[in-house]
């Protein structure tokens with residue numbers, strides 16, 4: 610029987626592991642298919658405090674793991690297939706085997722949605738990105754024309770943020786009006802640097818041969834016309850999907866599958882806690898995920914301590 614099982618090994622998972630390990634609870638971290646989480650897919654992280662020159666994403670996550678393991682966190686490269694939260698102790702099916710836990714911290718993150726067009730995958734981190742806050746300030750985007758794809762609040766926020774860096778921001782949307790809230794739409798559309806491109810979809814990101822983004826191919830839905838728009842960066846903001854399918858029916862989520870914390874980081878199930886992007890559709894940053902992991906670690910420790918009194 611494990612005292613604490615942490616599902617996920619991104620910043621939220623490793624920080625929860627660090628805190629529960631230092632509380633001498635010997636947490637078991639189940640890494641899932643992506644040990645280290647999303648940050649391992651990026652080369653340079655410039656906004657994680659403590660690294661004035663920036664830090665390689667893979668290195669940052671390896672250091673988090675080492676720090677948690679130093680205090681007794683146990684690592685298993687397992688994928689959780691299903692959970693039973695109907696009674697305590699909780700049962701998790703991990704790669705066909707069973708793990709039993711007094712408390713569980715869910716830190717399974719979220720995946721960004723892809724356009725699924727040619728060039729998108731090949732040029733990821735070479736001008737294609739899914740996070741303006743993370744990458745917008747990079748030198749390659751400064752004073753350059755940029756493209757944001759999407760029409761919701763996130764797309765507007767990304768476009769507005771990018772006005773600080775790009776020369777012009779083309780906001781590409783498949784409809785003839787934004788589906789963002791009125792306040793966000795108004796803010797975006799009244800910014801002189803943001804140019805909407807209506808009724809249009811990106812059909813290809815250019816230029817794989819040059820190994821960097823030079824533009825996008827567009828198709829106008831209404832006229833059928835095809836065109837090329839030059840740009841140095843493509844910021845895709847068409848939504849995030851939390852990695853929470855295995856918890857469906859076991860725990861309270863919102864309509865999009867984000868887990869809803871109730872008291873601090875506790876969920877509606879006593880003894881199950883949540884941290885990071887699987888419960889956060891607003892900030893989605895490594896530092897906020899790590900902060901939530903810290904809170905979940907402390908909440909789990911206090912929950913167990915209160916029970917043992």
Ligand SMILES: Cc1cc2nc3c(=O)[nH]c(=O)nc-3n(C[C@H](O)[C@H](O)[C@H](O)COP(=O)(O)OP(=O)(O)OC[C@H]3O[C@@H](n4cnc5c(N)ncnc54)[C@H](O)[C@@H]3O)c2cc1C
Nearest residue numbers: 617618619620621641643646647689718743885886893895
């Ligand atoms: C390309 C890119 C660049 C980024 N750059 C920055 C940046 O510069 N600065 C910044 O602050 N943020 C950045 N982000 C965002 C940042 O990566 C996320 O906000 C952060 O990683 C979220 O942490 P998390 O711990 O919640 O989830 P994640 O890091 O997504 O980790 C989720 C973990 O859950 C595991 N998991 C999922 N399902 C299961 C399962 N069934 N069983 C077991 N484990 C499971 C996965 O294997 C993974 O280890 C970037 C994101 C991307 C994609």
